Amino acid sequence: MSELKINEQSIRTELKSFEDKPYKCLFEYVWNSFDAGASIVRIDYDIPLEGIGFVDNLRICDNGKGWDFTNQNAETFLSSSKSKINAHYKTLPKGKFGRGRYVFIWVAEEIEILSQNKQIILNHSTHIHNGLTTNEISGTEIHFRNIYQNLSDSLLFVEALFKEFLFEFSWFLESNTNFEIIINGIKLDSQGNVKYERVITKNDIPEELVKDVDSDIEIRIILWDEKPSEFSKFYFLDNNQSEIFKLNTGFNKKRDDFWHSVYIRSPLFNKMIINDENHNGQFSFEFGNPKIKRLQKKLIEYIKELLASVRKPYLVQQSEELLDELKEDNILPKLHDFGIYDADSYGDLIKTIYTITPSLFTGKGVSEKKFICATFAGLLSTQDDILIKTILEQLQELTEDEKSELLDILNRTSLSSVVKTIKEIDHRLDVISKLKFLITDLEKETLEVKHLQKIIDQNFWLFGEQFRLFSSTEGALKKVLFQYANEILGIEEPELNTAPNGEVDLFLTKTEMVGENIQKNVIVELKRASKKLSHKNEYQQIDDYRTKILEQNICNGENQYWEFYLIGKNFDDRIQELIETNKHHGEAHKGLTMNVKNGKVKMYVRKWSDILEVEWGTKMRYLKEKLEIQSSEFDKSSTDDIVDGILK
Incomplete structure (x- = not known):
């Protein structure tokens, strides 16, 4: 041994x-x-x-x-x-x-x-x-x-097992058709992940490209149904179906789910020479016969043109599937709220935007897709087709054909208030940027009520798009609950079981129609950026608010949901332990510390960095990049001036 x-x-x-x-x-x-x-x-x-x-x-x-x-x-x-x-x-x-x-x-x-x-x-x-x-x-x-x-x-789980093996090996088995993977007697069939296949022979290739080539050439373009483990590549195979060389197709960063592989088989590649003269990791290839060396570049250019021709109808088909998916997942906005009564025109606009800039939708979460769809719903209220054309040119440079196709659709629709929508995007970017600066660079000067509270009162979208601000620090908790019962619940003469004291920083509420009206309420307690949250003090404060509110019969209806947030720059180990203890609820990334009454009452402790950088930073960054919105300059010397600039 x-x-x-x-x-x-x-x-x-x-x-x-x-x-x-x-x-x-x-x-x-x-x-x-x-x-x-x-x-x-x-x-x-x-x-x-x-x-x-x-x-x-x-x-x-x-x-x-x-x-x-x-x-x-x-x-x-x-x-x-x-x-x-x-x-x-x-x-x-x-x-x-x-x-x-x-x-x-x-x-x-x-x-x-x-x-x-x-x-x-x-x-x-x-x-x-x-x-x-x-x-x-x-x-x-x-x-x-x-x-x-x-x-x-x-x-x-045999079906899932075969599917995972397909994702890992389908592209490889297509490149090496004499190879086999057999699972419990069943041969893995790479065709199970093939969405589309096109075969081009030497007779299909333009004569001027291969007129001096005596050898046969076969090109197989495969589109995959689901993403394989390998990037999209060209595979150059010799006459024995052995892989000689591979390189990226150039379509990997389009972010449009156009998963593909291209297999090029020819005896020509038996004489292919791999060059690595500088040993720098950069490889190239050429044919041993100088007479056909020109085929190297032209063949790749020709195949890329083929891929582009395949990709266009593929994106059109994908846009149809995207629109169906957006409808099924209830991601599309309520068009009537935007003054839109022609759903087909709006659908055409979304599909066209996808075919031009699929990266706007690919890989995005539900909240990001909702934001995108709402943004473009805002494009349907004016008749300024020049303005919408300019906006989309900022998203991605358009070819002349694509501009023509887009304008054809826009001429059949009404356009929206683009300026108002873009101004809102710019404002939100500005708020996030300045809040981050206040909390990181001016944390000692940035105060709770004087600064943070003022900003959040006017920008409570940070905690949810559909919420309305019901109360801020102007009223005591007892008074706020009376108003809540009267104005939201419709109780004319509400009674409280106890006499709660204290003041909450932010009280947000919204009503959702889900079979019956669901009342969702959010209580937010803000702490200055320099304050490290402790379980003994700050957390106990928000927990006391939870106890006092839930002591009231008016706050314990079957359709009432409560979320309590404590926001600060950092927190102590005891709070971290509570988050770890509750991670099985699946919201550790949001700082969940309590989940009771089957999810009707939750408590969270969150860092400013998670809200501004991880959550909203991710949501807004891609729009900033696509729209090329430059960050606004501001005087960074005065906390009061920065806050005033946000409020204006």
Whole structure:
């Protein structure tokens, strides 16, 4: 028995990215098989009766060259016997350090590896148990012993398992059609993730491009139904379907879900030369025959034109699906509130904007999409088509054809008050920027009531778009509750069970129509930027407000929801413990410290940085970048002047 000069903790640190990702752990061993020259990889396991219980006898077998067990010292075992060259221009080898063989520590107690009629066993202690096997082993077999619940569950959900394998390997199997992955006797079919495929032969390519080329050329463009693990690339294959070279297609940063791969097969690439003269990681390729060297650039340009022609109708189709999704998820605004009565025209506008700038919608959350849709709903009240054209040109440079298409739609719609909408965007950017400066650079001079309270009173959208400001510090809690019962709940002569004292900084409320009226209320307690929130003092204060409010019968209706927020720059360890204790509710990122009455009463402690930078900063940043709104200059010497500037 020999021992590696590493330990379990160092391996866990090295392989941290595989934690809680059982599929990824399996992928690593499959890639190891392909790195070892395998063309067939089999994954087999026994499923318990009726699918209840643990899977058993998990093994991965391949027909590759096998593992080299002859040298097991720390250096070679961790550095691997694979190629030392980091081949950016080719898919294989995927691994080069040899550490991936230890990913089993996240999914099993140990693995037994059989290869070249030898045996080793790896476990968490990093000891290597050597042995011989009488079985004739072709390739490599890996047997997983005592697998964990997370891996067993992943294997039981067969449909999800195949889908994850498709995302990881579909692009690779299409590039290497003689390779196979077989799971419990079923071959993984990469076509299961193919949305669209187009094949171009030499006869389809313009004659002036290939007139001097004697060899056959086949180009396959594949659009993927769901995003694969690899970026969109060109794959240059020789006549034996072996990958010679790959490079990005140039469409990866469009952010439009146009997931694609392009496979170019030709005997020409048998003579392809890889250039890495400067050894700087920048690779290029050229053909050995100078006569056809010109094909290099022109062929790529031609394929990019093909991709662009495929992408355009794809985006049009995607825009239809986007609009349906926005409707289904109730993201579109109430058009009547904007004076819009032609829903079809508004829908056409949203679809056109997507085809021109898909990045406005791709990868955005619900709140961001709502903001975008509301912004463009505001574009439908004036008849100034020149103004809307200018706005969209700020979002992205338009081609002449796209400008013509857009203006055609705009001529069939009414336009909105763009200036008012953009002014609101600019104002919000200004508020966020100045608040951040007050809290970070002028934290000692920035006070609660004199500064922060004044700003928030006029900009309570920071806590929710649809809320209305019901009360600020002008009234005591007792008076505020009387007014709330009278004006919001419609109780003419309300009575309080106790006599609450104190003053809340901010009381927001809104009514939602969800079957029956739902009354949502938010109490906010603001603390100056230099104040570190403590559980004993500031948190106890907001908790006392919660107790006093919920003591009142008028505040405990079945349709009433209450949220209490304590806002400051930072907080103590006791508050952090409360957030950790309540993280199972799924709102740790919002600082949730209490969730009672089935979610009808919640308490939060939040940092100013989370609200201004993480939450609203993310929401507004992309609009600022797309609209190219420059941050306004302001005098940073006086706290009072900054606050006055916001209020004006």
